[in-house]
Amino acid sequence: MSFTADLHLHSRYAYACSKNLTLANIAAWAKIKGIDLLSTADFTHPAWLAELEGNLTQTAEGDFEFDGVRFVLGTELSCVYKQGGRSRRVHLLVFAPDLESVRGIREMLSGLNAKLNGDGRPTIGVSARDLTARLLDINADCLVVPAHIWTPWYGMLGSKSGFDSLDECFEDMTPHIPAVETGLSSDPEMNWRVPALAGKSIVSFSDAHSLPNLGRELTEFSGTPGYQDLAAGLNENRVERTIEFFPEEGKYHLNGHRKCGVSQSPDETTQAGTRCPECGRPLTLGVLHRVRDLSGDGQTVDEAARRPYDRLVPLVELLSQTLGKGRATKSVATAYHHICSELGGEIQVLTEAPFDDLERVGGQALAVAVTKVRAGQVEMVPGFDGQYGTVRPAD
Ligand SMILES: [Zn+2]
Ligand SMILES: [Zn+2]
Incomplete structure (x- = not known):
């Protein structure tokens, strides 16, 4: 048995997201797509949480259903802080095993002065490492997965405000990070080249900001759709396959400067330098370049840890x-x-x-x-x- 899961999406309470992202619409689109398990998204937002609590039916501890579609409690948190003299921005996917933990997480974030009734994806001024420790303190069964790890801004390994390795970012919490989300601009093959990711499950989700984008990337886990098999899937790499974009379709695949229409391969940038040849501003280094910088010399992730993946349009x-x-x-x-x-x-x-x-x-x-x-x-x-x-x- 296996199930498809989209665990990175947003509600209408997250900034820059469609007003149509209601529970009823999300569930209806999950059926159109054929998605078995969804994240509730945005569980720190008071109005959205009230809607979730008023409309979801709990089928087991931590497992919920709406109109025949399964949900687990999940959200995205944005850590913005300084470390090593540089500003860092890291987005994390967080999953909670029950509503009591959600309440604990909301209290903890309020104590850190996070504004929970604004963006459904709140910003917190603590490190990804400290936030992870606090989440696991609330409930050791919480799951923390760095989101779209390669995006230049907000990716854990991104070129603008990320780190060079999981260890540098999470320090002693690294063993408690079960998985990483690849994001649209990278695929598993690219991630296998990066030794810093060894031992972590590789997952893909949609990061949908509108209904039609739900499930545009997905992960198929073994087991039945619910928190328990999700946790096992992430912790023990029980990933059957991922469904991916062609990474070239992602917004940050190559290097470039959009205003000038300049796009370069990693080799071209290495030869010509990291400034735009038209205007002299710094180029935005894309995911392919960053993956190459962080790749070992021919070293790759253990074959046994690799999972099949499909690339779709x-x-x-x-x-x-x-x-x-x-x-x-x-x-x-x-x-x-x-x-x-x-x-x-x-x-x-x-x-x-x-x-x-x-x-x-x-x-x-x-x-x-x-x-x-x-x-x-x-x-x-x-x-x-x-x-x-x-x-x-x-x-
Ligand atoms: Zn994000
Ligand atoms: Zn330019």
């Missing part, structure tokens, strides 16, 4: 390309919902549905596109400095 993008219509058009939306409901959800459509079914329900062009993406036959323009890349099936 969202169905809405494939439909937009095959129908020749914009992503936000009615024709794309109608086709999307029809195909998902006929074939068992978007994840099933993209990863498992047979060619004949895809052709019958979505037409030949779509069946060919999905098959090409599964085989890695794609053309890509990599993202850089906050600009998404594009990936499309090769002609």
